[in-house]
Amino acid sequence: MESVFEIIAEPNRRAILSLLVLSQQSVGEIERQLRLPQPTVSKHLRVLREAGFVESTVDAQRRLYRLKPEPLREVAAWLAPFRRFWSAHVDALERHLDRMDQSTPTKKKTRRR
Amino acid sequence: MESVFEIIAEPNRRAILSLLVLSQQSVGEIERQLRLPQPTVSKHLRVLREAGFVESTVDAQRRLYRLKPEPLREVAAWLAPFRRFWSAHVDALERHLDRMDQSTPTKKKTRRR
DNA sequence: CCTGTATATACCTTGACGCGTATATGCTCT
DNA sequence: AGAGCATATACGCGTCAAGGTATATACAGG
Numbered sequence: 001m002e003s004v005f006e007i008i009a010e011p012n013r014r015a016i017l018s019l020l021v022l023s024q025q026s027v028g029e030i031e032r033q034l035r036l037p038q039p040t041v042s043k044h045l046r047v048l049r050e051a052g053f054v055e056s057t058v059d060a061q062r063r064l065y066r067l068k069p070e071p072l073r074e075v076a077a078w079l080a081p082f083r084r085f086w087s088a089h090v091d092a093l094e095r096h097l098d099r100m101d102q103s104t105p106t107k108k109k110t111r112r113r
Numbered sequence: 114m115e116s117v118f119e120i121i122a123e124p125n126r127r128a129i130l131s132l133l134v135l136s137q138q139s140v141g142e143i144e145r146q147l148r149l150p151q152p153t154v155s156k157h158l159r160v161l162r163e164a165g166f167v168e169s170t171v172d173a174q175r176r177l178y179r180l181k182p183e184p185l186r187e188v189a190a191w192l193a194p195f196r197r198f199w200s201a202h203v204d205a206l207e208r209h210l211d212r213m214d215q216s217t218p219t220k221k222k223t224r225r226r
Numbered sequence: 227c228c229t230g231t232a233t234a235t236a237c238c239t240t241g242a243c244g245c246g247t248a249t250a251t252g253c254t255c256t
Numbered sequence: 257a258g259a260g261c262a263t264a265t266a267c268g269c270g271t272c273a274a275g276g277t278a279t280a281t282a283c284a285g286g
Contacts, residue, residue, distance in 0.1 A: 001273080009122035010274080014191070021194050027233060040275065042234055061232045061283045069199030072192065078127070079189055081134050086182030114243085123244080140263060153245070155264055174253045174262045 004071045005078075007051045012036060013044050017053060017067065024066035026059070117184045118191075120164045125149060126157050130166060130180065137179035139172070 001007065008014055015034050019025055025033075031041045045065055048054045053071050056063045114120065121127055128147050132138055138146075144154045158178060161167045166184045169176040 003122070003124065005118070005122045005127065006273095009116070009118045011116065012274090014118065018194070021198055028231095037276075038233070039235080039277085043274080046234080063233065067195070067198060069195075069202045072195050073199055075188075076192055076196070079185065079192070081131070082180070082182075082185045083189070085134055085180060086186055089182045119243095125244090141261095150246075151263070152247085152265080156244080159264080171253095176263070 001047060001051070004051065004053075004074050007047060007053065007071070008075065010044065010047075012040065013048060016041070016044055016048065017072075020054060020065060020067045024064045026062040026064055028062070030065070114160060114164065117164065117166075117187050120160060120166065120184070121188065123157065123160075125153065126161060126166075129154070129157055129161065130185075133167060133178060133180045137177045139175040139177055141175070143178070 008017070012034065016030055019030055019033060027038065027041055027045065030036075030045075031038050034041070045054065045056075049056065049065075051071055052068055054065045055068050056065045058064075121130070125147065129143055132143060132146060140151065140154055140158065143149075143158075144151050147154070158167065158169075162169065162178075164184055165181055167178045168181050169178045171177075
């Protein structure tokens with residue numbers, strides 16, 4: 001389990017991360033919200049913790065898990081070079097649609113929902 | 114192979130995508146730049162094509178592959194909610210460093226590369 | 227202390243994915 | 257038409273990760 005991309009390839013792990021973006025959660029809370037068996041949650045949390053996506057603090061018997069930013073930032077960093085590319089595509093699409101607007105002005109109302 | 118995240122979990126596929134962000138490439142060119150056996154490249158390209166990451170046009174015997182924006186945009190969309198979170202963390206880090214600057218003003222030159 | 231609750235870990239099985247090798251398809255040029 | 261190049265596909269294999277079930281650890285409260 002090397003790269004951050006393999007970590008977030010797992011749907012349940014992404015779900016856990018999305019839960020934690022709201023606030024920190026205990027294992028039991030995650031378990032109930034995602035309707036997953038407890039060992040499954042614990043195992044995914046272990047993977048996430050060892051990869052640096054989350055950290056935990058102890059609260060009596062509970063463990064509270066919260067997000068750590070670095071690994072997701074790594075994903076964003078890899079993604080960054082593509083942003084230029086696809087924003088260019090948006091522009092091209094918009095120009096195309098604008099040209100369509102000019103040639104078929106009757107359909108204008110359907111644009112810009 | 115359902116989600117876009119599983120697609121980009123594979124290192125060679127990420128490498129191919131990163132190559133294609135520069136310009137469109139033929140299979141052979143990808144093969145040589147990444148030093149991968151040809152069937153490997155073709156198979157990864159198939160996966161990428163079926164997932165909508167790339168498209169190809171025919172140029173005699175060659176096929177030229179180029180990026181398509183949508184799937185990577187999907188990744189960015191999933192990532193977006195976390196941006197708020199980690200930028201808050203950056204701010205905290207910056208405030209911390211600023212405080213360090215004040216206490217040790219001699220090292221100021223090393224910040225703000 | 228003992229019971230109940232919360233979380234972690236161990237073991238096993240299964241399925242999927244990536245790779246290598248071999249072969250097929252298709253195009254070009256002479 | 258035939259040779260050579262470019263790309264795609266088929267098949268068998270090894271590996272690894274996810275899930276399920278069972279069990280271990282640890283804390284709390286009567």
